[in-house]
Amino acid sequence: MDHQEAAESLVLVRPRREAEREWLSFLTRLARRRTALFGLVVVVVVMLVALFAPWFSPFDPLEQEITQRLRAPGWQDASGRVHVLGTDHLGRDILARIIHGSRIALVVGFAAVAISGVLGMAIGLVSGYFGGRIDDLFMRLADIQLAFPFILLAIAVIGVLGPSLQNIIIVIGVSSWVVYARVVRGEVLSLREREFVQAAVALGSQDWRVLLRHVLPSAFTPWLVVATLDMARVIVVESALSFLGLGVQPPTPTWGGMLADGRVYLSTAWWLATFPGLAILVTVLGINLLGDGLRDTLDPRLKL
Amino acid sequence: MKVYLIRRLLQSILVLFGVSLVVFLILHLTGDPTLLLLPPDATAEEIHRFREAMGFNDPVLVQYLRFFRGAVQGNFGDSLRHGEPAFALVVERLPATLELTAAALLVALCLALPAGIISAVRRNTPLDYVTTVIALLGQAMPTFWLGIMLILIFSVQFSLLPSSGRGDLEHLVLPAFTLGLFTTARITRLTRSGMLEVLGQDYIRTARAKGVSERPVIWKHALKNASIPIVTIVGIELGTLLGGAVITETIFAWPGVGRLSVQAIFNRDYPVVQAAVFVLASTFVVVNLIVDIAYTYLDPRIRLR
Numbered sequence: 245m246d247h248q249e250a251a252e253s254l255v256l257v258r259p260r261r262e263a264e265r266e267w268l269s270f271l272t273r274l275a276r277r278r279t280a281l282f283g284l285v286v287v288v289v290v291m292l293v294a295l296f297a298p299w300f301s302p303f304d305p306l307e308q309e310i311t312q313r314l315r316a317p318g319w320q321d322a323s324g325r326v327h328v329l330g331t332d333h334l335g336r337d338i339l340a341r342i343i344h345g346s347r348i349a350l351v352v353g354f355a356a357v358a359i360s361g362v363l364g365m366a367i368g369l370v371s372g373y374f375g376g377r378i379d380d381l382f383m384r385l386a387d388i389q390l391a392f393p394f395i396l397l398a399i400a401v402i403g404v405l406g407p408s409l410q411n412i413i414i415v416i417g418v419s420s421w422v423v424y425a426r427v428v429r430g431e432v433l434s435l436r437e438r439e440f441v442q443a444a445v446a447l448g449s450q451d452w453r454v455l456l457r458h459v460l461p462s463a464f465t466p467w468l469v470v471a472t473l474d475m476a477r478v479i480v481v482e483s484a485l486s487f488l489g490l491g492v493q494p495p496t497p498t499w500g501g502m503l504a505d506g507r508v509y510l511s512t513a514w515w516l517a518t519f520p521g522l523a524i525l526v527t528v529l530g531i532n533l534l535g536d537g538l539r540d541t542l543d544p545r546l547k548l
Numbered sequence: 549m550k551v552y553l554i555r556r557l558l559q560s561i562l563v564l565f566g567v568s569l570v571v572f573l574i575l576h577l578t579g580d581p582t583l584l585l586l587p588p589d590a591t592a593e594e595i596h597r598f599r600e601a602m603g604f605n606d607p608v609l610v611q612y613l614r615f616f617r618g619a620v621q622g623n624f625g626d627s628l629r630h631g632e633p634a635f636a637l638v639v640e641r642l643p644a645t646l647e648l649t650a651a652a653l654l655v656a657l658c659l660a661l662p663a664g665i666i667s668a669v670r671r672n673t674p675l676d677y678v679t680t681v682i683a684l685l686g687q688a689m690p691t692f693w694l695g696i697m698l699i700l701i702f703s704v705q706f707s708l709l710p711s712s713g714r715g716d717l718e719h720l721v722l723p724a725f726t727l728g729l730f731t732t733a734r735i736t737r738l739t740r741s742g743m744l745e746v747l748g749q750d751y752i753r754t755a756r757a758k759g760v761s762e763r764p765v766i767w768k769h770a771l772k773n774a775s776i777p778i779v780t781i782v783g784i785e786l787g788t789l790l791g792g793a794v795i796t797e798t799i800f801a802w803p804g805v806g807r808l809s810v811q812a813i814f815n816r817d818y819p820v821v822q823a824a825v826f827v828l829a830s831t832f833v834v835v836n837l838i839v840d841i842a843y844t845y846l847d848p849r850i851r852l853r
Contacts, residue, residue: 388566393791521693
C-alpha cells in the first residue's frame with residue numbers, strides 16, 4: 245500500500261468515526277437525563293410491541309367468547325389461560341386489544357407527523373428564506389389555521405369524508421403544519437444572515453441549493469424536537485377521534501374505540517375504560533419526556 | 549399604538565374571511581353537497597329541484613359569496629333535523645360552552661399559578677418534584693379518559709357529584725376540572741420556568757439587596773414580569789379549551805355547542821355543523837383580539853413596535 249492509498253483510506257474512515265462518536269456522545273448526554281431515558285425506553289418498548297404485536301399478544305384481539313364477557317382482570321378461563329386485564333363486553337381479551345391498538349396509534353402518529361412535518365418544513369424554509377409576500381401569505385394562512393378549534397374541524401371534515409385510516413392521517417397531517425412552519429421559519433430567519441449561508445449565496449449557489457444543502461440541515465434540529473412532541477399530540481387526537489366513533493372503524497382495535505366501549509359499562513366493569521386510557525397516558529408521557537429531553541440536549545434555547 | 553390596533557383588527561377580519569371559506573368548503577369536500585344534504589333515497593327529480601333551489605349549479609365563487617353574505621348575517625340555512633335556523637340553535641347553546649370554558653380556565657389559573665410559583669420558589673424540594681410530576685401527567689392525560697375516570701370515582705363509586713347535564717354548581721365541577729387539567733399542567737410548567745428565569749435577574753437581586761422582604765419580591769417584582777408569557781398562553785389556551793369542550797361536553801352530556809356539533813355530524817345535519825364551526829372559530833378570533841389589546845396595556849414595550 246503506497247502513501248497515497250493510505251491517505252485516502254484514512255480520509256474515508258475518519259468522518260464516519262467522528263459521526264459515530266457524535267451520535268454516541270449525543271446518546272449519552274440524552275441518557276444522562278433520567279426522565280429522557282425513561283421516555284426513550286417507553287417509546288422503544290411501545291414501538292417493539294406494535295411491530296411484533298402478534299408475538300406479544302396472549303390472545304387474538306378479535307376472538308369473541310360471549311360466555312366469557314366482562315371478566316375481571318386476572319380471570320382464568322376453563323382451559324387455564326389467564327386474561328391479565330380482563331375481557332370486554334364481547335369476551336375479547338383486553339390486553340390483546342391494547343397491544344394491537346398500539347399499531348393504529350403509531351401508524352397514524354408517524355404518517356401524520358411525516359405529512360405535516362414535510363409540509364411545515366417546506367413552508368417554513370420558503371417563508372423564512374424569501375420573506376415578503378410569500379411569507380405574509382403563509383403566515384396569514386397559519387393564523388387562519390390556528391383560529392379553528394382543531395378537533396372540531398377534524399370531526400367535521402372526517403364526518404363528511406367518512407372515517408378511514410387514510411382520511412384520518414390526511415386530515416391530521418394537512419392541518420398540523422403550523423408549528424413546524426413557525427419554528428423552521430424562525431430558524432431560517434437567523435440562518436439567512438449567517439456567514440456560511442451568505443458565502444454560498446455569494447458564490448452563486450442557486451436558492452434551492454442553498455436551502456437544501458445549507459439551511460435545511462441546520463433547521464433540522466428544532467424540527468425534530470417539534471416532530472417528537474407533535475407525535476404525542478397526534479396520538480391523543482387519533483384516540484379522541486376513535487373515541488367519538490370517527491376513527492378507524494371496529495372491529496379493528498383502537499385505544500379510543502376501546503374507551504368508548506368501556507364508557508357504557510363504567511358502573512359494572514371499570515377495567516374496560518381504565519386500561520386503554522393508561523396505555524395512551526404512558527405512551528404520550530414517554531414521547532413527551534423524550535421530546536423534552538431532545539430539546540434540552542439539542543437546543544436548550546428552543547421554547548416550545 | 550393606533551396603527552398596531554388597526555393592523556391587528558384588519559388581520560382578524562382577514563382571518564374571519566379565511567374561516568368562512570374553510571367552513572364553506574366543508575360541504576364541498578365530496579364535490580356534490582346535494583348528496584350530503586338530501587336523504588339517500590331522494591329521487592333524481594328531487595335532487596334536481598333541490599340543486600336548483602339551493603343554487604348548487606352556480607359557479608363555486610358565486611356560491612361562496614352567497615354563503616359569505618349569509619354567514620355575516622348569521623344565516624347558515626335551517627337545521628335539517630330541527631327545522632329551525634342553524635345559527636339560532638348554535639347561539640342558543642353558546643352560553644353553556646362559554647360557561648364551561650370560563651370555569652375550566654378559572655380552575656386552571658387558580659391551581660396553576662400558585663403551584664407554578666411555589667414550585668419555582670421551592671426549587672428542587674419534594675414539593676417541586678410532586679408538582680412537576682403531576683404537571684407532566686396532566687399534559688399526557690387524554691381529556692376523555694380523565695373525564696371517564698372522574699365519573700368512575702366521583703359519580704359511580706362515591707355518588708358525590710352528578711356525571712351529566714347542566715344546572716347548579718355541582719354539575720360544573722367534573723366537566724370544568726376535566727377540561728381544565730391540560731391547561732393547568734401547561735400553565736404550571738410555564739409559570740415555573742418563567743418565575744425561575746425572572747428570579748435570576750439582576751433587579752431581583754437588587755431588590756433583595758435593598759432589603760425588600762421575600763414576599764413582595766416574589767409577588768410584586770417577579771410575578772409581574774413573569775406574567776407576560778402567561779397572558780399570551782392564556783389566549784392560545786382558549787383555543788385549546790374551546791376545542792376540548794367538544795369532547796368534554798360529549799362525555800358529560802353538557803348542552804353546549806360542542807355536543808350539538810358532534811350530534812349534528814352524526815345526524816348529517818351540515819348547516820348546524822357549519823354554523824357551529826364558524827361560531828366557535830369566530831369566538832376564538834375575537835377573544836384573541838381582546839387578549840392582544842389587553843396585552844399592549846400590560847406590556848408597554850409592545851406598543852412601540
